[in-house]
Amino acid sequence: MNPRLVPLGLAISLVLAAPCALAQTVPWRAVIGTNSSVVVPGLPSVARSYGDVVLSDAGGGRVGVRMSSSNYAGYWAYKQGAWAQYMKEGVTGVLGPGRSGGEAAHVFLDYSSGFGAAGFDGQRVFVAKAGNPADTVNATWGVWRWDQQKNVEIARVLTDGTLGPGMGLDWTYAAGVSFGVRAMSGGRALINADVTSPTSQVNRLLVQSLPGAANQPCMLRNSTSRDLAPNLVAGDTFDTAWDFNALAVTPGNRVYGAFSASSGDGIWEVCNGAPRARAATGRTDALGPDIGVATAQFTSSFTTPRPGNEGNVYFFANFRPTSGDSSRAGLFWNDGASNRALAMNDASGTWGPHWLDATWSSFDTGSLMSAGEWSAFTATVRTGDGGTPEGLWRVQAGGTPELVALFDLPGSYGPESGRSWSSFYARAILSNGDIIVSAYTNPNSEYALWLLKRGAAPRRILAAGQSVSIPTSSGIVADTVSSFSFDDSGPALYGAGVDSWAGADGSVLVQVNAATYGNVRVMAIPSNPVDLIFRNGYDG
Known part of the structure; x- marks a missing residue:
């Protein structure tokens, strides 16, 4: 492990020491919290337990979570300031698997964690098991796409039909297969899974799901086609x-x-x-x-x-x-x-x-x-x-490398006068060349989120002691950041279609431990989310 690039899980319990005066104002606002007093349209007014919290690779204020709280378990989506559940076990209708005909009574019986990410247009994908609740032996695993109104099944194990891998007669997704899936634009999805051939050989297949069409194979291990x-x-x-x-x-x-x-x-x-x-x-x-x-x-x-x-x-x-x-x-x-x-x-x-x-x-x-x-x-x-x-x-592209920061060396490539970079955690580069990085700096091992803007000195945009906005039943109140962390270490790969903590428009989603309201997820969205992210956005 590179000692400069520290796993984020190690930071969750650390209390941050930066004074709020060091962090210039950025409009951070909670979109969800474990405390029932955090009130956001669509959220149940109970204490909440959740995971798989991701910001869309497009940004746009779209967040996904997998709720595990009793009676509310399943996948939820946040857009335009409100939450809505779109997948739930044991029900039919728009929250169910959306099967028809003799399968119309099927419900979700189980689902996988680690999914719920959104495509660039907001549609989402997940892996689940569905069937007749009175005949669970014949229930089947598959992949679903939420088209922002209902769930649409796009892949199923042990079938060579429309929901199969698209390889022809007797080619199926293997029983017990572990699906990998990523949402694309326009309702498309990319499926990565093992398939079984008519001769019972198992090989890895990459498939593209197209709305209203059979699945299209892209590449198959060991194939000479x-x-x-x-x-x-x-x-x-x-x-x-x-x-x-x-x-x-x-995109x-x-x-x-x-x-x-x-x-x-x-x-x-x-x-x-x-x-x-x-x-x-x-x-x-x-x-x-x-x-x-x-x-x-x-x-x-x-x-x-x-x-x-695009194309590069x-x-x-x-x-x-x-x-x-x-x-x-x-x-x-x-x-x-x-x-x-x-x-x-x-x-x-x-x-x-x-x-x-x-x-x-x-x-x-x-x-x-x-x-x-x-x-x-x-x-x-x-x-x-x-x-x-x-x-x-x-x-x-077409240029030459430009030094941005040096570790352990105060001076021109340090965070500010008298301080040096110690280690980086989460990082993202934006389409204008600006970089966001959560980092420890010395002396005193201070942890903060920084904006490394081209042509300007580094500056903190989130630090301990800073205020964030919390929506409550009595209105928006300010709470103080005690600490913050990220679920994922390493670069935010929104450009590769990966939902994490940063979006293409410069949106940022952070897990904050707030002094009064506890564990909340706060988000900041630039006011001008075009190509020059953060310019005329957070900077005004």
Whole structure:
């Protein structure tokens, strides 16, 4: 584990020490709380227990939770200032599975945690088990999409019909399958699951669900079919199973992934016709690294692609300029035509750290985040005097790396005069290049949420002692932040279609321990959620 990038769970019980005067005013307001005195339209007026709290990748004030409180258990959605339940066990109607005909009396009998995320347009997906309550033996697991009015079943185990994987007769989702699913735009959904063939072979299949149409297979492990295979060479196959950690989904329904194939490793675009490689090992053509050296090839270690503007992705990979060179890591930008370098060690220093005489020592490839024309990452550099400081860089597509922050070094790249960065927790880059990061700073190990704005000094936007707004039965009241935390560590990957704590419009959702009202989730939404997020938004 990188000691600078600390698991967020360790922070939940820590009491924060920053004075409220240090945090400039940002309009934080509670959208849900465990205390029954937190009153939001649609919420039951009881003490609440919930999990799977996520902000939509689009932002827009859309939040999802899985409520576990008695009588209210199920999935709930928050939009336009109000909560509504959309999935509940034991009932038919709009909260039920929406089956028809001889299955009209079916109800949800069980459901999986870890779902309830929204697509860019607000539709949501989840995994559940449904059947006749008098015949639970024949109940079936499947995937449902909430179209913001009702639940629509889009996949079911042990059927080769419309709800099957779309591979034809006797192809089914395997019994006991663990579905992976991600909401897309326009009611589409991406389903990742094991399927059983007519010969009882089990393989991993990626499927796109389209409203009103049969499910469309995108790629199948061990298949040589052109529609489902890597297509680097004739007869090649995807030979290793994948999960959603390898995939990215864009608002425009483009799907990218880092995969291993019999013909080599690389980055592929799938679910848009036959799989098409964007980058691959052992190639010196457009699939190789575009660094101005004709013999350059990728060698290994492709990271999950991080989408930027539609059709563009960023990724780390190992490469070598010539066959006689050792392999080394670099950051690359694929614009649909070539893989251009953004950060690597080169003779001219063009893609270097651009700080003193430093060269890259190592990249923290798991720290990569992106939005629009911008990406950001943490790395360790080596200086001529033997130093090995670690820091945060951002880089614009077609540009060169720009140092943002250095750990343990007060000065120009510290948070403010007399303080230094100690460790980062949650992080997000916005489409204008600004970065949000929760961080510890020294002295006194102070924890706060910071905005690292391009062309401006870092500033706190949430800290202990600050006031947040709590809706109650008697109106909006102010409460004081005792501590705050996030459910997810690492980058907020809203650009990859992942719901977490930050949205594409600059919305931010934070878990706060408030002095009076206890555990609440507070959200801030820019007043001008267009491309220049936070400008003319939180800043006024």
